[in-house]
Amino acid sequence: MANLASEFVGIKSPNPFWLASAPPTDKEYNVRRAFEAGWGGVVWKTLGLDGAPVVNVSGPRYGAIYGPDRRLMGLNNIELITDRPLEVNLREIKAVKRDYPDRAMVVSLMVPCDEESWKFVLKQVEDTEADGVELNFGCPHGMAERGMGSAVGQVPEYIEMVTRWVKANSRMPCIVKLTPNITDIRRPAEAAKRGGADAVSLINTINSITSVNLDSFAPEPTIDGKGTHGGYCGPAVKPIALNMVAEIARNPATAGLPISGIGGVTTWRDAAEFMALGAHNVQACTAVMTYGFKIVQEMISGLSEYMDTKGFTSTGQIVGRAVPNVTDWQYLNLNYVTKAVIDQDKCIKCGRCYAACEDTSHQAIAMGADRVFTVKDEDCVACNLCVDVCPVENCITMKELPVGATDPRTGRKVEPYANWTTHPNNPMAKAAE
Amino acid sequence: MTTSQLTPGVVAGRLRAGDYCTNFADVAPPLDGHEARVAADRCYFCHDAPCITACPTGIDIPLFIRQIATGTPMAAARTILSQNIFGGICARVCPTETLCEGACVREAAEGKPVEIGALQRFATDTMMRAGPQPFGRAAASGRRVAVVGAGPAGLACAHRLALLGHEVTVFDARPKLGGLNEYGIASYKAPGGFAQAEVDWLMQIGGITFEGACALGRDIMLDGLRADFDAVFLGLGLGGVNALGIPGEDLPHVTPATDFIADLRQASDLAMLPVGRNVVVIGGGMTAIDAAVQAKLLGAETVTIAYRRSRAQMPASRVEQDHATANGVKIVEHAAPVAIHGAGAVAEVEFAYTAEGAQGLHTLPETFRLKADQVLTAIGQKLGALPEGLTLAGRKVAVTGAGRTSLPGVWAGGDCTPGGEDLTVTAVAQGRDAADDIHASLMA
Numbered sequence: 001m002a003n004l005a006s007e008f009v010g011i012k013s014p015n016p017f018w019l020a021s022a023p024p025t026d027k028e029y030n031v032r033r034a035f036e037a038g039w040g041g042v043v044w045k046t047l048g049l050d051g052a053p054v055v056n057v058s059g060p061r062y063g064a065i066y067g068p069d070r071r072l073m074g075l076n077n078i079e080l081i082t083d084r085p086l087e088v089n090l091r092e093i094k095a096v097k098r099d100y101p102d103r104a105m106v107v108s109l110m111v112p113c114d115e116e117s118w119k120f121v122l123k124q125v126e127d128t129e130a131d132g133v134e135l136n137f138g139c140p141h142g143m144a145e146r147g148m149g150s151a152v153g154q155v156p157e158y159i160e161m162v163t164r165w166v167k168a169n170s171r172m173p174c175i176v177k178l179t180p181n182i183t184d185i186r187r188p189a190e191a192a193k194r195g196g197a198d199a200v201s202l203i204n205t206i207n208s209i210t211s212v213n214l215d216s217f218a219p220e221p222t223i224d225g226k227g228t229h230g231g232y233c234g235p236a237v238k239p240i241a242l243n244m245v246a247e248i249a250r251n252p253a254t255a256g257l258p259i260s261g262i263g264g265v266t267t268w269r270d271a272a273e274f275m276a277l278g279a280h281n282v283q284a285c286t287a288v289m290t291y292g293f294k295i296v297q298e299m300i301s302g303l304s305e306y307m308d309t310k311g312f313t314s315t316g317q318i319v320g321r322a323v324p325n326v327t328d329w330q331y332l333n334l335n336y337v338t339k340a341v342i343d344q345d346k347c348i349k350c351g352r353c354y355a356a357c358e359d360t361s362h363q364a365i366a367m368g369a370d371r372v373f374t375v376k377d378e379d380c381v382a383c384n385l386c387v388d389v390c391p392v393e394n395c396i397t398m399k400e401l402p403v404g405a406t407d408p409r410t411g412r413k414v415e416p417y418a419n420w421t422t423h424p425n426n427p428m429a430k431a432a433e
Numbered sequence: 434m435t436t437s438q439l440t441p442g443v444v445a446g447r448l449r450a451g452d453y454c455t456n457f458a459d460v461a462p463p464l465d466g467h468e469a470r471v472a473a474d475r476c477y478f479c480h481d482a483p484c485i486t487a488c489p490t491g492i493d494i495p496l497f498i499r500q501i502a503t504g505t506p507m508a509a510a511r512t513i514l515s516q517n518i519f520g521g522i523c524a525r526v527c528p529t530e531t532l533c534e535g536a537c538v539r540e541a542a543e544g545k546p547v548e549i550g551a552l553q554r555f556a557t558d559t560m561m562r563a564g565p566q567p568f569g570r571a572a573a574s575g576r577r578v579a580v581v582g583a584g585p586a587g588l589a590c591a592h593r594l595a596l597l598g599h600e601v602t603v604f605d606a607r608p609k610l611g612g613l614n615e616y617g618i619a620s621y622k623a624p625g626g627f628a629q630a631e632v633d634w635l636m637q638i639g640g641i642t643f644e645g646a647c648a649l650g651r652d653i654m655l656d657g658l659r660a661d662f663d664a665v666f667l668g669l670g671l672g673g674v675n676a677l678g679i680p681g682e683d684l685p686h687v688t689p690a691t692d693f694i695a696d697l698r699q700a701s702d703l704a705m706l707p708v709g710r711n712v713v714v715i716g717g718g719m720t721a722i723d724a725a726v727q728a729k730l731l732g733a734e735t736v737t738i739a740y741r742r743s744r745a746q747m748p749a750s751r752v753e754q755d756h757a758t759a760n761g762v763k764i765v766e767h768a769a770p771v772a773i774h775g776a777g778a779v780a781e782v783e784f785a786y787t788a789e790g791a792q793g794l795h796t797l798p799e800t801f802r803l804k805a806d807q808v809l810t811a812i813g814q815k816l817g818a819l820p821e822g823l824t825l826a827g828r829k830v831a832v833t834g835a836g837r838t839s840l841p842g843v844w845a846g847g848d849c850t851p852g853g854e855d856l857t858v859t860a861v862a863q864g865r866d867a868a869d870d871i872h873a874s875l876m877a
Contacts, residue, residue, distance in 0.1 A: 069475065267503040291478045298499045301508035346467075393467055 002307035004300060006040060006315050008281045009173040009198040009258050011131040013040035013104040016315050017271065017299050020201075020262050020283035021045050021108035021134060021177070024293075026082055028092035035096070037293035038300060041104025043175075043201075043283060046081035046136045047089050049111045049121060054080045054143075060221035063210035065236060074236035075286045076210040078221065078228055080142045081110050086124065094128040105129075106175065110136040110148050113158060115165045122170040132173035135166060135197075137188070138204025140181050140231050150204070153179035156191035163195025175260060178202040178244075180237075185244040186251045193257050200248065201260035201283065203241045205231025234286035238264030242277055246326045249278025266295070268302025275315065276322035330420040337407050337414050338382040338398040340364070340375045346395035347373060353386035353396060361385050378408040438710065438734045442778075443686050443807050445707045447732025453703040456730035460621040460756070461525070461551065469555040472548045473502040479538055484549060487536035489862040490517035494533055498552055510560035511567055513553055518592045519585050519861045521561060521631045522614050524554035525622050527858050528719070530752045561630070565637045571598035576875045579604065579662040581649050584612020585857045586847025587668030588635060589864030590871075595640035597872045602662070603641060606648035610636070612670055613848075614857065616695040619723035621730070655820035659842055664871045667830065667838070667845040668864055671855070672817025677715065677810055681773030690714060690724035690811035697727055709807025712736045713782050715770050716811030717747035722754065724809045725762045736762045737803055741769040741787050742794060765803075769796050779808050816849055826851050836867035844871055 006016035018041040019025050019034055026045040034042060048054060056079055065074035082089055097105040107130045111117040125133055137153030144151040152158045159176060166174045176192035178185065180203040189200050207229045209219045219227030241263025248254050261279025265271055266287040274282050287295055303315075312318060342353070342365075349371040357365040364379035365386060375386075387396045401407060401414050422429050436444045448456070464472060476498040484494040492513050500509035513520035529535070529550040537546030560567065576599045580587045583605035591601040609615050614628040636643075647653055649669070658665045674689040676682065686709065700706045708731040714721050717740035729736045740747055744754060744766045754764060768784035775781065782805050785796035815828055824831040824839035829851045836844040846863030848855045 267499075268505070269503055292480050294480075294496070295478070295499070297496055298503060298505075298508075301500060301511070302503050302505045305505045305508050393470065 002304040002312065004040075004303060004307075004315055006281050008104070008260065009132065009175065011041070011104045011106065011173060012102070013281070014102055015040035015296075015300055015303075016275065016281035017296055018042060018104060018106075018260070018281060018283045019288065020285040021136065022285040022289075023077075023079060024285060024288050026084070028096055031092075031096050032099075034288075034293045035100045035103050038296045039103070039293065040281075041106065041131075043106040043108050043134050044089065044093055044130075046108040046110045046139070047086055047121065047125070048081050049117055050086045050124075053083045053085055056080055056083045057223050059223040063220040063230065065210055065234075072234065072286070072290045074208075074210070074232055074234040075289065076208050076221070076230040076232045077205070078141050078223075078230040081108075081136070081139070086121075090124055090128050093125075093130055097129050097131075104131055106132045106134050108134045108136050108177070110139065110143060113147060113152060113162065115169070118162065118165045119169045122166060122172070126170060126172060130172070132175060132198075133166065133170065134175040134177050134201060135162060136177050136204070137162075138177045138179035138202075140179060140205055140207045141229060150179040150181055153177075153188055153204070154182050156187045159188050159191040160195035163192050163197045167196035173198040175199045175201050177204055177262075179204045180240060180244060180263075181207050185247050186254065189248045189251070189254045189257065193254050197257075199258035199260060199280075200254075201262055202248070203237065203244055203263045205233045206237055206240065208232035233263065234290075235264040235266055235270075238270060242273060245274060245279050246277040246323065249320060249323045250326050266290075268299045268306065271299055272303060272306060272318055273322075275318045276320070277326065278320045278323050280319050281315075332419060333417045334420060334423060335403075335415040335418050337401040337405075339377050339380050339401065340382065340384075340386050340396055341399045342373055342375060342386075342396050343394070344372065346392050348392055348395075349373070350391060352389045352391065356385045356389045380409065438732050441710055441806060443707045443709045446704045447708065447710075448704070450704060452732075457621050457624060457703065457727075459624050460619075463558060464548070464551050464555045469501055469506075469552060472552055473498045475539060476502070476547045477538060483536035483538065484533040484547075487532045488517075489532070489856065489859045490523070490865070491862070492516045492520070492533075492553075494549055494553075497556060498547065498549070501552055501556055506556045506559040507563065509552075509556035513556055514560070514567070517858065517861050517865075518566075518589055518635055519614070519631070519857065520553055521557040522585075522618075522623060522628060523858045523861065524550050524557055525627070526614075526618050527856070528750045528753065531750050532858070561634055566634050568596055568638060570596055570638060570640060573600075574598040574875065576600070576663045577602070577661075578664045578666065578871060578875075579658040580666045580668060581605075581653075581658070582612060582668030582670055582847065582849075583607070583610040583643065583645075584668055584670050584847060584860060585614060586670075586860035586864035586867075587612065587666065588632065589861040590666045590668060590844075590846065590868040591641050591864075592635055592638055593865050593868035594871065595638045597868070599640070599663075599872070599875070601641045602644060604644045604647045604649065604653055606646065606651075606672075608645045610643055610645070612668075616698055617691060617720075618698070618857075619694065619727055620698055621727075622723075650818055650820060655822070655840075655843070659840070663842070663875055665843045666836070666864070666867055666871065667843065667849060668847040668860070669817065669819075669830075669845070669849040671814035671848045673815040674810065675813040675815055677770055677773075677812065679770055679772050681775065681779070684773055684775050684779045685777070686779050686806060687773060687808040687810065690716065690720050690809040691814065693724050693809050694720070694727065697731075703731065706731060708733050709805065710734045711804045712807045712809065713803050713805040714738045714809045714811060715782075716740065716813070717742065717749060718811060718813070719749050719753060720814075721809075721811035722749045722757050722762075724811055726757050726760050728807070728809070729760050729762050733807075735804075737765055738762060739765045739768040739770065739782070739784055739803070741767065742789070743767060768801075769794075771796070771800060773805075773808060774802070779805055781805060782808055814848070814855075835870035836863055837870065 004015040021043040139149030143149035176197040261274030265284040497509040497512040534546035540546040712728040714725040836846040844867040847860035
């Protein structure tokens with residue numbers, strides 16, 4: 001079994017699987033259960049200032065999007081930060097960290113935008129012996145209306161300012177949690193780095209309305225006839241999160257800045273993908289809210305098996321391995337030609353590939369007698385839609401045409417690598433060097 | 434002269450040569466990767482899952498299915514085999530419809546449980562194809578344990594003991610390892626020599642010596658084992674069969690179904706194996722089903738299972754019964770044998786109709802007869818001769834806790850002890866748990 005031990009901004013944990021700041025990490029009881037189940041660390045649910053705690057709705061707090069078979073694909077929540085007294089949370093954090101010294105204990109924070117508030121809360125957290133803090137600049141609902149959460153995260157100058165305060169007033173590693181509800185994720189990450197952040201974590205949840213009740217004409221979840229946008233998360237958001245993580249990892253201004261990857265992490269494979277795109281560890285939430293803490297066992301065994309298969313001896317060998325292969329469109333090889341191939345032994349003759357190609361793509365699949373579906377190479381642009389809609393894994397695959405072969409669609413020979421920057425159709429093209 | 438299904442008497446070669454292969458092929462062919470992925474996707478990953486509770490070996494079924502779903506069948510196999518080293522054969526022979534799959538919440542929801550048995554086979558087959566058994570042994574303890582009986586209980590016990598660092602000698606009256614896995618299970622449930630392949634794979638753990646053709650009470654004595662070893666585990670199984678106790682029972686071609694199955698399992702050429710034209714199987718358990726179906730597959734013209742109670746009360750599950758009827762076996766319920774008739778060989782079996790009354794089951798005056806040139810009895814098995822000193826509980830070896838017998842240093846498990854339902858999986862659980870208890874006791 002591969003060694004999954006992980007170190008993130010100096011914080012050690014037995015594996016790179018942490019629980020994100022969220023309902024599962026709101027209480028000592030839950031966090032102890034999580035550690036017993038095997039989670040490597042937690043980010044405790046966001047603490048606010050001392051005094052009267054926030055109040056949550058007592059109607060539904062969550063709404064869901066389902067895939068087939070009622071598989072929960074996306075979750076939306078309108079819960080706020082912890083609604084338990086600061087002092088209670090701090091006492092519990094200290095007790096749990098004392099009993100689980102090998103696990104990562106990071107505390108999420110969200111207080112008003114003034115240095116004194118941050119100074120106050122940081123001192124309180126330091127006294128718990130927690131390993132670090134995560135600044136919640138991401139929460140998109142409720143708290144943002146009060147000038148916190150994503151209201152800060154959407155203004156890079158505020159991110160930088162608050163991060164600077166935190167670094168000036170605490171010895172603890174500081175992770176800045178970013179909101180995806182912006183246009184360019186690189187800007188807030190750069191701001192966090194300028195402010196002295198030790199790492200960023202992303203993504204927080206995405207503004208969303210999961211559904212509308214067509215009898216009451218109110219958004220779900222509905223509180224007494226009204227609804228509001230909530231934070232969307234779960235497997236459905238993973239592609240958005242992967243892209244944002246990769247953007248930060250390959251941005252020269254933030255390259256090397258440690259990243260904690262968040263967004264739909266459910267299996268070992270999700271975790272490995274985030275790590276390959278530059279995340280040093282991952283945080284999960286919706287998956288445990290769906291299946292319970294035990295899923296970490298699959299993540300541990302799966303990542304171990306994968307690493308053994310690949311001959312990796314530390315998780316660090318996965319981190320960033322795919323980043324050099326993330327590029328801009330203009331650098332993609334325009335001479336790369338593939339053709340779809342349908343494996344007739346695997347084909348169950350559903351015809352979905354035909355419908356997709358005939359109606360919405362390039363009319364490159366023929367339907368013969370007996371429902372035999374074949375690809376017309378002379379029409380196939382290799383869009384991959386047939387692969388994507390085929391219900392049978394690996395039934396349709398893409399076959400690469402080697403350099404020198406003739407593409408039946410264009411009648412031209414496949415040339416070696418060349419991209420848009422040198423393409424004759426590009427008015428800005430430069431001569432190839 | 435060639436024989437056919439219509440040839441009277443008990444003869445071999447009723448079928449064409451190629452038919453045997455077809456008839457005795459895998460009754461439940463394995464899932465391919467796509468099928469496994471689709472099947473695994475249906476698991477809800479229940480909390481404190483009912484399927485785990487229903488599994489006598491307590492395999493973490495939701496976890497192993499999730500591991501299959503995420504493309505790591507080797508990890509899935511490890512999850513299975515760490516609880517049940519016979520996960521491969523159990524995937525094939527367990528009555529899953531009454532165990533894990535019967536408890537599956539999707540059985541309640543849709544009447545279609547997750548295919549747990551088939552998924553377990555997918556994972557364990559993947560690992561067994563990949564190579565050696567995956568467990569390493571602990572440092573040598575210097576302790577030696579004798580295991581009597583090389584069936585599922587004995588070998589599960591031996592494997593766990595070897596894993597824990599002990600040296601184990603396994604004794605069995607039969608020449609081969611495997612017990613009922615090798616001699617007692619319908620061959621279409623584990624074709625291709627699977628039972629032996631699994632045992633060979635299991636034995637790779639090392640530290641286990643096998644002494645075959647070595648019977649307790651004949652070649653070895655319990656007292657001797659107790660003197661020579663630090664502990665003894667008895668996984669004796671049930672060596673005897675219950676008699677019908679009716680006239681004509683001693684006629685030729687009236688035999689225990691277990692013997693018929695064992696002969697079939699060990700036959701090198703099924704075409705050489707004689708079977709009756711009209712076969713009557715008496716009993717209602719898995720042995721009756723296995724014998725009846727295989728008699729039919731060997732070419733018997735008619736095969737009838739006669740059971741004294743109703744079909745609902747048969748120990749064999751509905752799935753097993755349906756398997757029998759789908760293969761052309763007729764099941765007659767409420768029929769108690771009263772005599773076997775024939776001059777020199779069996780010709781007919783006479784049954785009395787039965788009814789359930791306030792006083793339990795009783796026979797009615799009316800009887801009927803079934804033509805038979807072969808009768809297989811499957812009305813239960815019983816303990817063979819036992820060594821002195823063991824206390825009995827009813828008709829089995831009494832045990833407390835994890836298989837502790839009345840004799841110090843002697844444990845027992847499997848079919849020779851009460852508590853199980855004479856299932857392979859129960860025997861494995863008992864052997865394993867006894868091994869842990871033996872270990873705790875030796876290392877105390």
